[in-house]
Amino acid sequence: xxxxxPVTMMAAPIHLDYVFTAGVAQSKNLHGLEEGKFIGQxxxxxxxxxxxxxxxxxxxxxxxxxxxxxxxxxxxTTYCVVNVPFAGQSIEIPYICAQILxxxxxxxxxxxxxxxxxxxxxxxMRVEAVWVEPDELGPTMASVKYFRPNGEPDADYExxxxxx
Amino acid sequence: xxxxxxxxxxxxTVAKAKREDVSIAGLVREAALAALDDAGLTFADIDAVVIxxxxxxxxxxxxxxxxxxxxxxxxxxxMFRVHTAGSVGGSTAIVAAHLVASGxxxxxxxxxxxxxxxxxxxxxxxxxxxxxxxxxxxxxxxxAPIIRAYMHRSGAPGDVGMMVAVKDRLHALKNPYxxxxxxxxxxxxxxxxxxxWDPLHYLESCPSSDGAAAMVIGSERAVGAAxxxxxxxxxxxxxxxxxxxxxxxxxxxxxxxxxxxxxAADLYRQAGITNPRKDFDMAEVYVPFSWYEPMWLESxxxxxxxxxxxxxxxxxxxxxxxxxxPWNCSGGVLSSNPIGASGMLRFLESALQxxxxxxxxxxxxxxxxxxxxxxGGSQFFAMWVVGAERP
Ligand SMILES: [Zn+2]
Numbered sequence: 001x002x003x004x005x006p007v008t009m010m011a012a013p014i015h016l017d018y019v020f021t022a023g024v025a026q027s028k029n030l031h032g033l034e035e036g037k038f039i040g041q042x043x044x045x046x047x048x049x050x051x052x053x054x055x056x057x058x059x060x061x062x063x064x065x066x067x068x069x070x071x072x073x074x075x076x077t078t079y080c081v082v083n084v085p086f087a088g089q090s091i092e093i094p095y096i097c098a099q100i101l102x103x104x105x106x107x108x109x110x111x112x113x114x115x116x117x118x119x120x121x122x123x124x125m126r127v128e129a130v131w132v133e134p135d136e137l138g139p140t141m142a143s144v145k146y147f148r149p150n151g152e153p154d155a156d157y158e159x160x161x162x163x164x
Numbered sequence: 165x166x167x168x169x170x171x172x173x174x175x176x177t178v179a180k181a182k183r184e185d186v187s188i189a190g191l192v193r194e195a196a197l198a199a200l201d202d203a204g205l206t207f208a209d210i211d212a213v214v215i216x217x218x219x220x221x222x223x224x225x226x227x228x229x230x231x232x233x234x235x236x237x238x239x240x241x242x243m244f245r246v247h248t249a250g251s252v253g254g255s256t257a258i259v260a261a262h263l264v265a266s267g268x269x270x271x272x273x274x275x276x277x278x279x280x281x282x283x284x285x286x287x288x289x290x291x292x293x294x295x296x297x298x299x300x301x302x303x304x305x306x307x308a309p310i311i312r313a314y315m316h317r318s319g320a321p322g323d324v325g326m327m328v329a330v331k332d333r334l335h336a337l338k339n340p341y342x343x344x345x346x347x348x349x350x351x352x353x354x355x356x357x358x359x360x361w362d363p364l365h366y367l368e369s370c371p372s373s374d375g376a377a378a379m380v381i382g383s384e385r386a387v388g389a390a391x392x393x394x395x396x397x398x399x400x401x402x403x404x405x406x407x408x409x410x411x412x413x414x415x416x417x418x419x420x421x422x423x424x425x426x427x428a429a430d431l432y433r434q435a436g437i438t439n440p441r442k443d444f445d446m447a448e449v450y451v452p453f454s455w456y457e458p459m460w461l462e463s464x465x466x467x468x469x470x471x472x473x474x475x476x477x478x479x480x481x482x483x484x485x486x487x488x489x490p491w492n493c494s495g496g497v498l499s500s501n502p503i504g505a506s507g508m509l510r511f512l513e514s515a516l517q518x519x520x521x522x523x524x525x526x527x528x529x530x531x532x533x534x535x536x537x538x539x540g541g542s543q544f545f546a547m548w549v550v551g552a553e554r555p
Binding site: 008009012014046048050057058059077078079080081082083084086089091094097098099106107110111112118123157161162163164 | 184224282286290299305313316358360361362364413414415418
């Protein structure tokens with residue numbers, strides 16, 4: 001045999017396309033996003049309002065049938081500033097990745113904050129959603145471009161401490 | 165637990181950024197053979213194999229356990245695969261021990277691994293999910309906001325995380341298997357490293373490692389035979405527990421998850437632990453990002469809630485400072501992170517300590533130790549207590 005170096009690594013790219021069936025509960029949220037609105041679902045037992053709900057309460061295990069329309073505003077409960085590049089990244093670094101609790105909801109979700117310097121973000125900051133142009137709205141979270149400060153005074157820690 | 169059982173052999177590979185000399189099969193076999201050798205056994209003596217690793221997407225090899233069976237001497241024997249994200253190494257060891265404690269098997273080989281150089285974990289952890297914003301930036305991006313919440317809640321000074329980052333790397337200098345050996349590590353060096361996920365610096369994060377870990381769990385009879393053969397003592401299992409919780413529910417405490425507290429309570433009840441700081445001689449706990457040391461100190465009951473950072477700050481968890489409750493004497497996940505194996509390394513290192521075989525990072529006269537692993541979005545927990553004493 002030859003005296004060539006052993007092959008220690010070979011790249012074998014993989015690609016996966018899949019179809020995701022949203023189901024009844026997520027379809028309601030997605031239709032809301034299509035209209036530029038956040039939809040919540042309230043648990044009949046604990047009365048908590050879930051956003052981006054999957055249709056049942058994780059605590060009580062019952063369907064969350066009641067639909068609640070949520071406002072465009074919320075509070076940053078906690079956050080980090082992402083400054084690490086990685087494969088497939090779609091946002092310019094550094095960027096603020098925040099947990100956002102919409103007013104009237106009982107579960108926060110991760111959102112992008114823009115239109116402010118990254119070193120001025122803080123816990124309790126009040127924000128509002130910025131949506132894409134009406135003709136670009138679709139049944140996807142991409143309908144929300146990002147969140148930005150809405151100028152209101154910061155929320156009191158007591159109001160969101162359960163949602164960190 | 166019904167039957168008494170113990171760790172009778174352990175093996176681990178040196179953790180490295182790239183093990184280009186071996187395939188995944190070669191990597192796991194290396195750890196397995198070392199564990200068998202430590203137990204004075206061969207593959208022929210093993211009744212079943214239990215294997216774990218992080219999600220298959222990391223290396224892109226689906227159900228790798230199927231192709232690894234021959235490398236692990238598992239052909240014609242029962243083989244189980246365990247899936248609990250980053251905690252998997254711990255859960256895998258527990259599943260193996262259950263097979264012995266239940267009386268089903270006498271000797272079970274358990275193995276866990278990750279070959280991060282074959283994979284892109286950052287990508288695998290950041291794949292856009294259907295209908296959510298594409299914001300995730302690896303595990304650091306997930307845990308940094310939770311760490312910020314802890315800092316706010318506890319009022320901890322900003323440098324406590326950096327102290328853990330230094331302490332665990334100093335411990336790693338005593339462990340020849342550790343991936344990172346940074347003799348010049350200092351608070352200044354950590355502080356000057358790039359801020360990857362504010363508030364986490366680069367050096368407050370775990371490395372990406374290739375590595376594997378293995379253990380042989382034996383019944384009381386197997387323990388007697390192994391000890392007679394090798395002269396090396398076992399690590400008796402005094403208790404083991406697993407818990408999980410959903411990642412999203414209203415009012416979830418992500419800083420100190422209920423599943424963690426419940427898991428510890430169950431474990432301590434089994435092992436008769438009433439004062440963890442006093443009852444344990446050391447602990448190996450999954451700390452992939454520096455701040456998880458004070459957070460888990462609290463969750464695991466080594467101090468009151470809100471006081472974890474004070475314990476770290478006092479030097480209590482440092483071997484170098486002769487602390488009374490050293491944590492992660494091996495250097496921990498901050499010094500080696502072959503993800504799937506990282507949890508098992510915590511369990512394995514706790515066993516090494518109570519067997520008195522940890523070498524330079526041995527805690528003097530360690531009689532009882534805690535091994536802990538967590539994974540996913542802080543939703544999977546696995547823990548055990550091992551001791552020098554037969555329970
Ligand atoms: Zn409910």
